[in-house]
Amino acid sequence: MESILVIEDNPDTREWLYSLAEEAFPGAAVDQEATLQGGRGRLPSGYNLALVDLSLPDGSGVDLLIDIQSDYPDTFAVVTTIYDDDRHLFDSIRAGAKGYLLKDQPRERLVAQLKGIARGDPPLSPGVSRRILRYLAGGARRTEPDAPRLTDREMEVLSLLSRGFNRHEIGKALDITANTAAGYVKSIYRKLHVSGRAEAIREAIGYGLVSAGGNDDG
CATH class of the missing domain: 3.40.50.2300 (Response regulator)
Structure with a gap:
């Protein structure tokens, strides 16, 4: 070295x-x-x-x-x-x-x-x-029962987050208000025990909830 x-x-x-x-x-x-x-x-x-x-x-x-x-x-x-x-x-x-x-x-x-x-x-x-x-x-492998239990709507929001959508874009895509989208994002962060988009995507990939390749727009 x-x-x-x-x-x-x-x-x-x-x-x-x-x-x-x-x-x-x-x-x-x-x-x-x-x-x-x-x-x-x-x-x-x-x-x-x-x-x-x-x-x-x-x-x-x-x-x-x-x-x-x-x-x-x-x-x-x-x-x-x-x-x-x-x-x-x-x-x-x-x-x-x-x-x-x-x-x-x-x-x-x-x-x-x-x-x-x-x-x-x-x-x-x-x-x-x-x-x-x-x-x-296999003793410490993450398995489906260990994954956080997200609702169908939260999974939709998480999928859009992993594709780089911001809260306004999520609201428009799902026909909900930006504030409602922000509430879903907050719930996802809480369930995944994270404080930001990049961490949420890493955790979601680790649990197999989304595939790799998401963006972080801050």
């Missing part, structure tokens, strides 16, 4: 990750950013490795993973996070993460996991590896 980018909003944690990267890859140039937009601005410079936090002040690290997978495939993206749950893990993997490390591990273990990248070993925390194995065995 010659060049590494650390994207983490907490200053102390960012410095800690910086030191881990330096220890794992002596001589590598390590840059730091605290925001999603900062990371996006750095990526065109070209990096061998990106350590990506998921909770950033201006968005989700998952969006940065998507950018890396699409536009910077030579950058090896590894999530560094506190989130030890299936939703964050599998959203990250679907978005292109090549590794998933929990920050609460001992320093020496994290350094060893980063060093393993050079040997072709995926950097995965032990608990994460077990989750992936359970998922592949």
